[in-house]
Amino acid sequence: MTQKCTRNPIPSSKHKGNGAIKFIIIVVLVVCVVWVVNSMEKDPSGPVEQCPWVEADRIVNDISAINLPQSPQISMDKVKGISQKITSEDGQDRGRLLVEIDPEGLVGATWKATYKEGSYEKQFTASCAGNIDAEKLYEDENDVDPSKLFFITKGNFQLRAFQQGNARAGGGDAYIVGWISPDGTATGTLVLAPDKKKTKIYKWGN
Numbered sequence: 001m002t003q004k005c006t007r008n009p010i011p012s013s014k015h016k017g018n019g020a021i022k023f024i025i026i027v028v029l030v031v032c033v034v035w036v037v038n039s040m041e042k043d044p045s046g047p048v049e050q051c052p053w054v055e056a057d058r059i060v061n062d063i064s065a066i067n068l069p070q071s072p073q074i075s076m077d078k079v080k081g082i083s084q085k086i087t088s089e090d091g092q093d094r095g096r097l098l099v100e101i102d103p104e105g106l107v108g109a110t111w112k113a114t115y116k117e118g119s120y121e122k123q124f125t126a127s128c129a130g131n132i133d134a135e136k137l138y139e140d141e142n143d144v145d146p147s148k149l150f151f152i153t154k155g156n157f158q159l160r161a162f163q164q165g166n167a168r169a170g171g172g173d174a175y176i177v178g179w180i181s182p183d184g185t186a187t188g189t190l191v192l193a194p195d196k197k198k199t200k201i202y203k204w205g206n
Contacts, residue, residue: 043196044196044197048136048152048177049177049188049189049201049203050189050191050199050201051191051196052152052154052175052177052189052191053173053175053193053196055136055152055177056152056154056175058130058131058133058136058150058152059129059130059131059152059153059154060131063104063105063106063131066104066105066106066131066132066133067105067132067133067134067135068105068132068134069132069134069149070134072146072147072182073134073146073147073148073149073180073182074149074180074181074182074183074184076101076102076103076105076132077103078103079100079101079102079103080100080101080180080184081098081099081100081101082097082098082099082100082101082178082180082186083096083097083098083099084096084097084099084186084204084205085097085204086111086113086190086202086204087202088202092115093113093115094113094115094202095111095112095113095114095115095124096111096112096113097109097110097111097176097190097204098110098111099151099153099176099178099186101132101151101180105131105132106129106130106131107129107130107131107132107151107152107153108127108128108129108153109126109127109128109129109130109153109155109176110125110126110127110128111124111125111126111157111174111176111190112124112125112126119163119164120161120162120163121161121162121163122159122160122161122162123159123160123161123162124157124158124159125157125158126155126156126157126158126174126176126190126192127155127156127174128153128154128155128156128174128175128176129153129154129155130151130152130153130154130176131151131152131153132149132150132151133150133151133152134149134150136150137150138150138179147181147182148179148180148181149179149180150177150178150179151177151178151179151180151188152175152176152177153175153176153177154173154174154175155173155174155175155176156171156172156173156174157171157172157173157174157192158170158171159171170194171194172192172193172194172195173192173193173194173196174190174191174192174193175189175190175191175193176188176189176190176191177189177191178204178205185205185206186205186206187203187204187205187206188203188204188205189201189202189203189204190202190204
């Protein structure tokens with residue numbers, strides 16, 4: 001009686017290569033998915049005038065923690081009021097901004113605007129609160145200016161839009177930030193952020 005010898009098939013190197021390629025593709029896909037998810041969760045970052053939430057931790061709950069101004073920054077020995085007209089990029093009236101800073105460094109800011117845009121009449125109101133922070137230094141592409149005093153406020157805005165008797169409402173977070181020079185002039189931005197990835201920014205100041 002004879003027996004036939006059988007051989008175990010040798011795995012093809014081609015199949016091994018295909019498996020490795022599939023593994024690499026899966027790893028790349030997983031990395032891409034993780035990156036996309038992390039990108040969706042993270043808030044956009046940028047200059048405080050455009051993305052004020054990056055400095056929101058400078059708003060304090062304890063008044064004693066406020067960093068008060070020091071020379072050459074403006075003295076805050078009395079209430080400082082700021083009133084600024086807001087305009088759109090094409091020069092249209094967008095209401096008025098009022099800011100009040102007390103000697104303890106607390107800041108309150110409000111904004112009101114009523115204007116017509118297309119077929120809509122829009123009414124905006126915003127109310128924010130925060131404080132100054134003398135430790136944050138102003139810098140641009142040219143230099144650092146330690147004489148400018150920084151303030152930041154956060155709150156919310158409300159929108160009512162009317163069209164032929166119909167009304168709709170909206171709103172979201174609002175930030176008002178600014179820099180005060182030793183002579184009392186100030187510049188800054190009003191940022192409306194119903195979604196941090198979709199913001200409306202108004203520049204204000206001298």
